[in-house]
Each structure stands twice: as structure tokens, then as C-alpha cells.
Amino acid sequence: MIKLNRRQALILGGAAATTALAAPAIAQNTKIKVGALRFTSHSGSFVAKDRGYFADAGLDVELEFFQAAQPMAVAIASGDIDYAVTAISGGLISLAQKGAIKVIGGALIEEEGIDGQQILASDAAYQAGVTSPAMLDGKAYGVTQTGSSFHYVGDKIAQAEGISMSFKPLQKVGAVIGAIKSGQIDAWNIVPHIAKPLAGSGAVHIIGAVQDYLPGYQTTTVFTSTDNAENQRDKTEAFLAGFSKGVTDYNSTMIDMADGEAGVDEMVKLIHQYVYADRPFEKAKPSIVNGTMRINEGAKLNMASVQDQLEWFKAGDYVDQGVTIEDLVNTSYVETMS
Structure with missing residues (x-):
């Protein structure tokens, strides 16, 4: 009888579950571009790509890197990238009101007991x-x-x-x-x-x-084009399935320490390909570990935090007063909390 360690079991279980969900629904090797920042907080996407979770979901993912949130929102609206994880900005909200983009899930969150921003x-x-x-x-x-x-x-x-x-x-x-x-x-x-x-x-x-100051702050969200959210459901569900498997691995290893220090080292080596890649591993590791924050399992979304952010943008006249939470968020993909 072959015994699997926890990570191997997660990989095999994740592959089976994700393939069962997405493979029949979309063409295999569907090419998509995913926007990211070179931050530890974007590790869900890094893990999903490197451990094959996106591929198991039928997706051939190319990562495209940005230096700020608003350019990423513009890239989603223009179709230059398909999915992204970043913070809510005035530009993102305005594009959502115009029918160009939708928030479909949550990512990084401030959690008591874990060092955040x-x-x-x-x-x-x-x-x-x-x-x-x-x-x-x-x-x-x-x-x-x-x-x-x-x-x-x-x-x-x-x-x-x-x-x-x-x-x-x-x-x-x-x-x-x-x-x-x-x-x-x-x-x-x-x-x-x-x-x-x-x-x-x-x-x-x-x-x-x-x-x-902001307990439970939904620091970053998962978002896509309105067309993907409303007309490409199978592809969008496939993306979320792969991404969520990457998040589970990341949280289990870096937050819950399920595989001990050896697991952390393995995860940090994966992340190091994308974050502080210009530094030797020994120097990059402490910074990557220091960046560990909870990423919402299953892309769960804190709607109370998103609503608060929307109201702040409206109060400061950074966005149109008529924009609604329905303009900004498609709540049909993930579990929400308030």
C-alpha cells in the first residue's frame, strides 16, 4: 500500500475534484491570462499554476504582472487579461458601473491573530x-x-x-x-x-x-470581465476551482503549518519563483514568510467590507453616486459573509 503525505494527498484530491468539476465543461488547455502582483498575497495563483490545479481544471494559464491595482482593472476591462486578484479601487468600481468588470470572490483578508498590513x-x-x-x-x-x-x-x-x-x-x-x-x-x-x-x-x-482599524478588511478580491462572469460561467468556475485549490495548499502550509518547516520551505521555494526572485533563497525566505496572511478559502467574500469600501468611494466622490453593490459584485459564484 502506497502512503501519501498530506501535500500529495491534497494534490491528488484537488486534481480529481477540480477535473470532475471543470474538465467536461470547457475545452482542455483553454488559454487564459491571470493578472497578479509580485506579492506573497498572490500565492493562490502561483500555487495553482505550478502544482497543476489550473491545468487540471482545463486551463492553460499565463501570469501577467502589474505594479498597482488600477492598471490591472483596466487590463480586465480591455480584455488583455481574463482574471485577476487585487484591491478594490475607484477605477475598478467605475469600470464595474460601466458594465466592464465584476468582483466574483474574495482573496486576502485581515484576520485577528495573523499579522496583516x-x-x-x-x-x-x-x-x-x-x-x-x-x-x-x-x-x-x-x-x-x-x-x-x-x-x-x-x-x-x-x-x-x-x-x-x-x-x-x-x-x-x-x-x-x-x-x-x-x-x-x-x-x-x-x-x-x-x-x-x-x-x-x-x-x-x-x-x-x-x-x-479595519477588522475583517477584504484586502483583495477576485474579479473578471462582466462577459466572463455572465456569459463564460464554465470557464469562470474552472478558474475559481483551480485558484481555490492553490489557496487551500497555501493556507494549510503557511498559516496552519500542516507540513511543518519542510512544507514551508517547499512552499517558499515555489513562491520565490515570483516574489523576490532576484534575491538568493536564504535572503528571500524571511520576507516571503513575513508576508503570510490568510487568503479566503473557496474565494469566500466579505460583503460587509466590500460595501463599506464602496460607500467610502462614493462619499469621497471618487466614483459616481449611482453605482450599486450589484454593479460591482456578482455573488453567484462563491459563499459570502457579512
Whole structure:
């Protein structure tokens, strides 16, 4: 009798389940492009591709990488990519209102007990006394774009603390990193695999956690074109099936430690192909491990968080007042929570 370890069993079980769901419904090797950022938080897609879960679902997946959320939304709307995982932005909502895209599931989420996005202060600001978010009154907060998820989080922090900040759009995550390291901005929030190494270098300081202000925050969502969501159901279900198998492996290994340190090493090696690939494994591993956050099983979607985000964008006039949650989300694919 051949004994399988847990990961082998997951792979074989996942392959069988996914093939049963999707293979009869779509042509094998259906080519799709999936948008991603080079973040640990996008590991569901990386694992699904490398462990064959997308292939088992009948999909031939090409990953296409971006540097911010809004360009990814534009790429979905234009048909340049088919599916993506990223944060909700004003641009995404506006495209949804125009009938171009739909959110179909949830991905990264802030969960109590697991380090999530960190709030950072530049060294200059920290040395000047900014040691907590409450001390950011009058300070410059970095965002990629006006009406981005960073803007949402920063403004929610300001509202909670009763303070006022200016928001400086810098277009790309790399530019924001450069600005906070050089003191051109005073603060920012970012996922832990970026926040912790920056803080460890002494260039910035962690002064708070996003989950203290936004518990259960649906940090990223799974989305696609409206055509895929409404007219290509078999293909969309196949994508979600493969993606969800990748998420299960990731959570089991990195959050629940089901396969111990050996399992973590194997998973990190897989992720390292996409995240910090320019660094030696030994140097990349701590940063990748630091980026571990829960990704929703089965692409479950926190609708209360999505609704709150939508209302914030509307209140700030970053999107049209007439846009509705039905414009933004197709709830027919995954379980929702409120």
C-alpha cells in the first residue's frame, strides 16, 4: 500500500475534484491570462499554476504582472487579461458601473491573530515623534493613486483617530517605498512581506496595524470581465476551482503549518519563483514568510467590507453616486459573509 503525505494527498484530491468539476465543461488547455502582483498575497495563483490545479481544471494559464491595482482593472476591462486578484479601487468600481468588470470572490483578508498590513512611518517622521497613527495629523500619507485601496485605508485611519492627513499619489508601490525611505512622505500601509523588511532595515518604523482599524478588511478580491462572469460561467468556475485549490495548499502550509518547516520551505521555494526572485533563497525566505496572511478559502467574500469600501468611494466622490453593490459584485459564484 502506497502512503501519501498530506501535500500529495491534497494534490491528488484537488486534481480529481477540480477535473470532475471543470474538465467536461470547457475545452482542455483553454488559454487564459491571470493578472497578479509580485506579492506573497498572490500565492493562490502561483500555487495553482505550478502544482497543476489550473491545468487540471482545463486551463492553460499565463501570469501577467502589474505594479498597482488600477492598471490591472483596466487590463480586465480591455480584455488583455481574463482574471485577476487585487484591491478594490475607484477605477475598478467605475469600470464595474460601466458594465466592464465584476468582483466574483474574495482573496486576502485581515484576520485577528495573523499579522496583516502594517502602518509605517518614515524614519524622519518617527524621530520627530510620530510613533503611532494618532500622531499623523497634518502628515503626508503615501498612496499609489487617489481613490486607491491605500487611500481608503489611510483615510479610515484618519477618521478613526480624528486627524487630517494629505495623500500623495505616487503611482507605483516601488515609488511609494522610495518616498517613505527618503522621508518624502511620512506614512504608508502595506502587506507584511514588504513592511517588515523595511522596518528591519531601520529605514522605516511600524507604528500600527491596519486590522486595528479595519477588522475583517477584504484586502483583495477576485474579479473578471462582466462577459466572463455572465456569459463564460464554465470557464469562470474552472478558474475559481483551480485558484481555490492553490489557496487551500497555501493556507494549510503557511498559516496552519500542516507540513511543518519542510512544507514551508517547499512552499517558499515555489513562491520565490515570483516574489523576490532576484534575491538568493536564504535572503528571500524571511520576507516571503513575513508576508503570510490568510487568503479566503473557496474565494469566500466579505460583503460587509466590500460595501463599506464602496460607500467610502462614493462619499469621497471618487466614483459616481449611482453605482450599486450589484454593479460591482456578482455573488453567484462563491459563499459570502457579512
